[in-house]
Amino acid sequence: MALELKNVSKGFGEGASRTQVLQNINLKIEESEFVAIVGFTGSGKTTLVKMMAGLITPDSGQILFQGKPVSGPGKDRGIVFQNYSLLPWFTVLQNVMLAVNEVYPHWTKNERIDHAKKYIDMVNLSPAIHKRPAELSGGMRQRVSLARTLSMKPEMLLMDEPLSALDAITRGILQTEIVNIWGKDKTTALIITNDVDEGILMADRIIPLNPGPNATLGPEFKINIDRPRDKTALNDNPEFIKVRNQVIEYLLDMDADTSTTKTETYTLPKLSPIMPGSFKKSRRAA
Amino acid sequence: MKTVAIKFFSLPGLTWGIPLVKIFSGDSVGEQLKVITKNVLIPLLAIVVFLFAWSFSARQVTTSLGQIPGPGMVLEQFQELWRAHVVEREKAAEFYARQDSRNAEKLAANPNAKVIDIQYTGKPTYIDQIFTSLKTVFMGFMIASLIALPIGILCGLSKTVMKAFNPLIQIFKPVSPLAWLPIVTMIVSAVYVSSNPMFPKSFIISAITVSLCSMWATLINTALGVASVSTDYINVAKVLQLSPLKKTFKVLLPATLPLIFTGLRISLSVGWMVLIASEMLAQNPGLGKFIWDEFQNGSSQSLARIIAAVFTIGITGFILDRIMVELQKLVSFNKAAA
Numbered sequence: 001m002a003l004e005l006k007n008v009s010k011g012f013g014e015g016a017s018r019t020q021v022l023q024n025i026n027l028k029i030e031e032s033e034f035v036a037i038v039g040f041t042g043s044g045k046t047t048l049v050k051m052m053a054g055l056i057t058p059d060s061g062q063i064l065f066q067g068k069p070v071s072g073p074g075k076d077r078g079i080v081f082q083n084y085s086l087l088p089w090f091t092v093l094q095n096v097m098l099a100v101n102e103v104y105p106h107w108t109k110n111e112r113i114d115h116a117k118k119y120i121d122m123v124n125l126s127p128a129i130h131k132r133p134a135e136l137s138g139g140m141r142q143r144v145s146l147a148r149t150l151s152m153k154p155e156m157l158l159m160d161e162p163l164s165a166l167d168a169i170t171r172g173i174l175q176t177e178i179v180n181i182w183g184k185d186k187t188t189a190l191i192i193t194n195d196v197d198e199g200i201l202m203a204d205r206i207i208p209l210n211p212g213p214n215a216t217l218g219p220e221f222k223i224n225i226d227r228p229r230d231k232t233a234l235n236d237n238p239e240f241i242k243v244r245n246q247v248i249e250y251l252l253d254m255d256a257d258t259s260t261t262k263t264e265t266y267t268l269p270k271l272s273p274i275m276p277g278s279f280k281k282s283r284r285a286a
Numbered sequence: 287m288k289t290v291a292i293k294f295f296s297l298p299g300l301t302w303g304i305p306l307v308k309i310f311s312g313d314s315v316g317e318q319l320k321v322i323t324k325n326v327l328i329p330l331l332a333i334v335v336f337l338f339a340w341s342f343s344a345r346q347v348t349t350s351l352g353q354i355p356g357p358g359m360v361l362e363q364f365q366e367l368w369r370a371h372v373v374e375r376e377k378a379a380e381f382y383a384r385q386d387s388r389n390a391e392k393l394a395a396n397p398n399a400k401v402i403d404i405q406y407t408g409k410p411t412y413i414d415q416i417f418t419s420l421k422t423v424f425m426g427f428m429i430a431s432l433i434a435l436p437i438g439i440l441c442g443l444s445k446t447v448m449k450a451f452n453p454l455i456q457i458f459k460p461v462s463p464l465a466w467l468p469i470v471t472m473i474v475s476a477v478y479v480s481s482n483p484m485f486p487k488s489f490i491i492s493a494i495t496v497s498l499c500s501m502w503a504t505l506i507n508t509a510l511g512v513a514s515v516s517t518d519y520i521n522v523a524k525v526l527q528l529s530p531l532k533k534t535f536k537v538l539l540p541a542t543l544p545l546i547f548t549g550l551r552i553s554l555s556v557g558w559m560v561l562i563a564s565e566m567l568a569q570n571p572g573l574g575k576f577i578w579d580e581f582q583n584g585s586s587q588s589l590a591r592i593i594a595a596v597f598t599i600g601i602t603g604f605i606l607d608r609i610m611v612e613l614q615k616l617v618s619f620n621k622a623a624a
Contacts, residue, residue, distance in 0.1 A: 078525075
């Protein structure tokens with residue numbers, strides 16, 4: 001068992017203004033497994049991943065990483081942030097070196113630089129190695145962030161909506177790249193996303209997070225699609241369509257449940273399409 | 287070619303050249319003339335109007351030292367002060383030349399003769415006084431920064447430290463240099479006793495007074511900057527488990543530098559302002575003492591010389607501020623690139 005969450009709950013605020021974000025989260029992730037958690041924005045996904053990384057501690061419940069309770073951030077769990085979190089005063093290489101220097105302090109400087117360069121190359125950023133984040137596009141920045149995290153060779157890769165700020169094409173490319181890199185190292189991986197397709201494309205298992213407050217994890221959906229998965233061919237894959245519909249249906253049901261307080265009903269105006277050429281006729285008829 | 291020229295004129299103090307380059311490279315002349323009018327002609331016009339108003343109103347008041355000097359008389363005094371400086375330097379050079387030849391003669395007669403090098407003891411010229419003032423303000427500024435930066439960082443890092451220092455900062459911040467000066471004078475006189483001091487006492491007193499008044503801006507800005515570093519950067523430091531020292535130097539300080547420099551810039555201009563008052567009272571041979579001496583002297587040129595000093599102080603302060611702005615630009619990163 002790589003990561004295990006037992007009855008984890010977390011809330012913010014005090015007294016009347018307190019909101020319970022996550023309630024009784026139970027999750028088990030196997031070694032080398034790729035798990036996706038999908039949910040609406042504001043459902044507590046970032047809180048969940050920050051707890052796994054050790055950046056915040058749960059109010060109750062336990063988080064076990066490889067059998068040991070998580071007490072704080074560790075180099076064994078690499079996290080890729082949604083907003084890249086690069087240090088703008090460092091170049092690409094320096095940003096990656098910051099991580100490499102911490103994880104491999106006993107290596108010589110050249111060994112560390114080579115190691116950093118290897119990972120920058122892995123995310124296809126070698127031409128931009130001496131550029132600063134300001135000179136890079138969003139996709140390139142997320143690649144740097146990915147290289148920084150991967151260079152630490154973490155035993156588990158935590159990704160908090162890593163691609164949600166990117167355009168569809170860059171997103172597609174990076175989805176494949178992340179899966180390829182994961183396939184090589186077979187580290188345990190967890191991706192938080194709001195895109196069901198992305199989850200199904202990348203993960204072995206997809207778990208919806210019910211909308212908060214008091215968010216809990218929904219039932220898991222296993223994705224039995226062989227790897228490597230081809231993003232374009234996937235659209236015709238019956239398994240893909242099945243899982244996709246199940247997950248979306250589940251999410252929409254949950255959303256409807258939480259918003260049942262709406263009593264107002266809207267009557268929609270009756271509309272009938274006007275076909276090309278039919279306009280004149282209808283006027284004559286009137 | 288055009289971009290190279292524009293880049294050159296983008297240097298501080300040369301920005302007026304950019305529209306000229308654009309005109310010569312074929313940009314719309316009318317558009318660029320508007321830019322020149324706005325950025326060059328209007329400021330020049332304002333200066334000319336000021337000079338006329340000054341010249342006119344100065345003639346209306348007669349003081350015990352005669353008429354209030356107009357721009358012409360002040361300019362004359364500037365030239366006079368420069369001439370005095372040149373003459374003094376020549377005298378010093380002659381003095382050293384005489385001394386050297388005398389010593390050489392002595393040594394030629396007897397190689398074991400004791401030669402003494404005597405420092406020339408002429409009175410400091412106006413230019414010397416400007417440099418003394420600059421030295422004093424930098425000394426004070428350095429002391430202020432050395433105290434304010436570490437305390438500011440500590441205040442930014444810990445709310446407890448901030449709460450501890452805040453009342454002291456708020457109480458001492460508004461105190462005038464004139465109030466500090468007697469205390470500093472007494473303490474320095476008691477503590478700084480040396481038969482062969484590295485710095486004159488008046489220099490130390492002025493510098494400390496400057497630092498006491500100027501350090502608050504740096505302290506507050508540093509504390510604010512460190513306290514408001516983006517949680518994204520802090521999270522990176524946490525995930526990488528950076529040591530406190532590395533966290534400070536690789537994450538906190540770079541993120542705070544723009545604000546720190548804003549603080550340093552305010553500190554330096556406050557220091558320069560305060561310096562004149564403290565030099566006046568501490569008798570440190572800088573611009574403050576110059577003004578005081580001229581005031582006591584009460585000759586017919588005194589007022590013109592004091593006004594010349596006012597312009598010197600203003601222009602020097604402006605240059606110091608521009609230098610700080612350029613330094614700030616050098617260390618600032620693009621914030622949008624987080």
